[in-house]
Amino acid sequence: xxxxxxxxxxxxxxxxxxxxxxxxxxxxxxxxxxxxxxxxxxxxxxxxxxxxxxxxxxxxxxxxxxxxxxxxxxxxxxxxxxxxxxxxxxxxxxxxxxxxxxxxxxxxxxxxxxxxxxxxxxxxxxxxxxxxxxxxxxxxxxxxxxxxxxxxxxxxxxxxxxxxxxxxxxxxxxxxxxxxxxxxxxxxxxxxxxxxxxxxxxxxxxxxxxxxxxxxxxxxxxxxxxxxxxxxxxxxxxxxxxxxxxxxxxxxxxxxxxxxxxxxxxxxxxxxxxxxxxxxxxxxxxxxxxxxxxxxxxxxxxxxxxxxxxxxxxxxxxxxxxxxxxx
Amino acid sequence: xxxxxxxxxxxxxxxxxxxxxxxxxxxxxxxxxxxxxxxxxxxxxxxxxxxxxxxxxxxxxxxxxxxxxxxxxxxxxxxxxxxxxxxxxxxxxxxxxxxxxxxxxxxxxxxxxxxxxxxxxxxxxxxxxxxxxxxxxxxxxxxxxxxxxxxxxxxxxxxxxxxxxxxxxxxxxxxxxxxxxxxxxxxxxxxxxxxxxxxxxxxxxxxxxxxxxxxxxxxxxxxxxxxxxxxxxxxxxxxxxxxxxxxxxxxxxxxxxxxxxxxxxxxxxxxxxxxxxxxxxxxxxxxxxxxxxxxxxxxxxxxxxxxxxxxxxxxxxxxxxxxxxxx
Numbered sequence: 001x002x003x004x005x006x007x008x009x010x011x012x013x014x015x016x017x018x019x020x021x022x023x024x025x026x027x028x029x030x031x032x033x034x035x036x037x038x039x040x041x042x043x044x045x046x047x048x049x050x051x052x053x054x055x056x057x058x059x060x061x062x063x064x065x066x067x068x069x070x071x072x073x074x075x076x077x078x079x080x081x082x083x084x085x086x087x088x089x090x091x092x093x094x095x096x097x098x099x100x101x102x103x104x105x106x107x108x109x110x111x112x113x114x115x116x117x118x119x120x121x122x123x124x125x126x127x128x129x130x131x132x133x134x135x136x137x138x139x140x141x142x143x144x145x146x147x148x149x150x151x152x153x154x155x156x157x158x159x160x161x162x163x164x165x166x167x168x169x170x171x172x173x174x175x176x177x178x179x180x181x182x183x184x185x186x187x188x189x190x191x192x193x194x195x196x197x198x199x200x201x202x203x204x205x206x207x208x209x210x211x212x213x214x215x216x217x218x219x220x221x222x223x224x225x226x227x228x229x230x231x232x233x234x235x236x237x238x239x240x241x242x243x244x245x246x247x248x249x250x251x252x253x254x255x256x257x258x259x260x261x262x263x264x265x266x267x268x269x270x271x272x273x274x275x276x277x278x279x280x281x282x283x284x285x286x287x288x289x290x291x292x293x294x295x296x297x298x299x300x301x302x303x304x305x306x307x308x309x310x311x312x313x314x315x316x317x318x319x320x321x322x323x324x325x326x327x
Numbered sequence: 328x329x330x331x332x333x334x335x336x337x338x339x340x341x342x343x344x345x346x347x348x349x350x351x352x353x354x355x356x357x358x359x360x361x362x363x364x365x366x367x368x369x370x371x372x373x374x375x376x377x378x379x380x381x382x383x384x385x386x387x388x389x390x391x392x393x394x395x396x397x398x399x400x401x402x403x404x405x406x407x408x409x410x411x412x413x414x415x416x417x418x419x420x421x422x423x424x425x426x427x428x429x430x431x432x433x434x435x436x437x438x439x440x441x442x443x444x445x446x447x448x449x450x451x452x453x454x455x456x457x458x459x460x461x462x463x464x465x466x467x468x469x470x471x472x473x474x475x476x477x478x479x480x481x482x483x484x485x486x487x488x489x490x491x492x493x494x495x496x497x498x499x500x501x502x503x504x505x506x507x508x509x510x511x512x513x514x515x516x517x518x519x520x521x522x523x524x525x526x527x528x529x530x531x532x533x534x535x536x537x538x539x540x541x542x543x544x545x546x547x548x549x550x551x552x553x554x555x556x557x558x559x560x561x562x563x564x565x566x567x568x569x570x571x572x573x574x575x576x577x578x579x580x581x582x583x584x585x586x587x588x589x590x591x592x593x594x595x596x597x598x599x600x601x602x603x604x605x606x607x608x609x610x611x612x613x614x615x616x617x618x619x620x621x622x623x624x625x626x627x628x629x630x631x632x633x634x635x636x637x638x639x640x641x642x643x644x645x646x647x648x649x650x651x652x653x654x
Contacts, residue, residue: 090492141469142469150485157481161474164472
């Protein structure tokens, strides 16, 4: 099985790559080739599996055709401009998140001879915008309040239509906010949800720019990779033509996050969170989803590794910090 | 006030043009210029109001810029490939219905200096696909089962984002199936809903290709024009950023349509409908909406001229047949 990952150098892409190479297989199929694409050079992993790395902007006309010409069986499409950047740069957001996705789908359609790859598209809960119910159900309409969310919602629609027309076999998974996100903050406005856990665990102060009662929807990086693997292997007939769905997660307030940090790592660590309200971030976050009904996703086999927010913190300590943190 | 109509030669476009020229105004504003565009030459109306007709394919790159360069105050975007054709010709449907719409929005955005026209986009109930509730409410998600519906749903998302970003002031109205549609059948699979009324009233036989209990959502051409005028003048603040909504209509089965025909025009006319089931049309129509909750649209001032299906038939006889029909 040949797997192509678009956006392989990003956080989720790197974790997916690691997991695929560790398993050596996707579902029942042995991986015979892995192609890693990103606009910054993806790291060349140390493995016996043939890995090709491609550094290019996939949203430039003609860039994606060579990537699909060798007919990868499964394509993980993780490439995107994040929410903050797509809002700041209107043209860039539409070019990468909309045009790029369409070029990919069109390049697949252009290959004749019954080529019909599995395409796993990472969408986002940003397709939903306030006002909504406290728990967003699986039939709630998509009313994004960001250009990023608009572009993701359009991607979902295209994926469903190209699947229905038989050009590919697509599934869109709306990832919760990934928490704890390792590494440096990116331009996503949701960064603080991870900062308030990651920074204190490594001995640094972190700023909470919103109040303690801001509720949000989270999943660990380990669960996110699990969602991708399941999306890459599950029987899509069960979804009908409604090919996008909200992934399972945990709903927690920032206060509950910090309380979990105190339980897992002690009050000294939790005390490294400093409250410093930022009106801009407060107003952005006010339009974000707080909680979901994830019945549909769980029914078709999507699961999380974490049962509580304490687990989310423990997974970070295990997977990123070698089991230790700075007390 | 300068008004631009894209798709002015189509049935709704012609009726909108007639009404605007008859009124001489849109809301409180006197019409000083009317620009009529279509891919087939729009008829040059006999009027003292300055009318410019433009024959062009608006979805060719560069075609729409000259149309918006003179900064029309209100743009009615009615140009589209209908459902049957968009399904038969994938490329053409995406080119006209998606790319064309995007070119229009981009051309408007490219004009600087605070230009922010009202853009009225005609969407469709085809943005909804089965399974759905018996009555589709205003928060139900868009799951189109045709490429046409997909393209309209994407148009709604783009319109909302361009409005939110301040580039234009857009509203998308999802028209019910227009009934009774005058003239010759077009490539829309919904044609029979009008054929079974229009043809018998002019002395011809008509074929009903589905059963008598197929329920669907209808509005008269007169009401459709009323929706457009209201969309062109109403205060859009009341909609927030949810800029598209389902228009009011009447839910009726084909059997109820024929019964109304018998009441209004007599049993002899109604007997001109011949039952001849067509499995292809039956299967297409099975995925179509049957009924709507139109509270949101009525709350913000959208109204219909018809109270019953009998009214829909009377409006056709009055507006299209000069008050007479063939008994």
